[in-house]
Amino acid sequence: MTTNVYTSVSPAKLLLVDDHPMLRRGLLDLLSLESDVEVVAEADNGSEALEYLQDHKVDLVILDHRMPVLSGIETLKEIKAREIEAKILLFTVSNSGDDVQEALKLGVDGYLLKDMDPDEIIGDIRKILRGELVISPDLAPILARALRTPSVDEIASNLTSRELEVIQMIAEGASNKMIGNQLGIAESTVKVHVKNILHKTGLRSRVEAAVWAVNHL
Incomplete structure (x- = not known):
């Protein structure tokens, strides 16, 4: 550090x-030329950053994505879990749609690619500090897909016939054991189906899944 x-x-x-x-x-060197921002610390990895943030308050954390010990996404998760009050910018070479969407879901304040113009970096950092969500222009189509709310038909079409059976039984109040007995599958298999359902629908719990199924299926 x-x-x-x-x-x-x-x-x-x-x-x-x-x-x-x-x-x-x-x-x-780039940021030192600006009077309205200052780099107060540097870290080699996410673990060092979290250690620093335990005792120091900053306005913005600029994170690389692919790092040893803790990746940028893992560090972002920890910062959010610990309720550390700081803006977060992922500054990376990764233009992966999955990476961008996961970062957005976790509440990142900016996602910028490292090949951008230096002057644009300064401007975007100021936007983030003002509370704006900033993303590299090349990633705009990915952002649009991430913000688009899928329809009920789209969500249902992503579920297998077995997953549809499971979510409907969840809506009826059945436990994993009851679902397994009725479908003739192991309880552990039911748990896997439930996990897949939550991932595909973006729902956070079986309770939310039950409510969604009652309202839409």
Whole structure:
């Protein structure tokens, strides 16, 4: 962990988290030219970042995605779970749709690609600090898909016939054991079906699944 001390008047405090020292140095040099932001610390990985955030408050955490020890997504999850008050920017080379959508679901404040123009980085950091959601323009189609609410037919079509049977029985109040007995499958298999149903529908619990099934199936 490297800590840097600045003397500018009330600038936004930034934590840089990346396992590549050269990239951190490039960002640090770029940001040091701005009077309204300051890099107060650097970390090689997510674990170091979380250790720092236990005792220090920052306005923005700039996270690399693919890092040893803890990835950017894993670090983001921990920051949210610990209710640490800081904006989060994933600054990465990954343009994977799955990565972008997972980050958005976890509440990331920005998702930017490392090949962007330096001047644009500064502008986007300021937007994030103002409370705006920022994403690289090249990723706009992925963002649109992530924000689109699927229809009932689309959700149902993603479920297998067995999963539809299971969710309907959940709606009727059946336990996993009861479902397994009625369908002639192991209780552990029912649990797998329930997990798949929650993942495919975006629902968070079997209670939500039951309510959704009652209302839509």
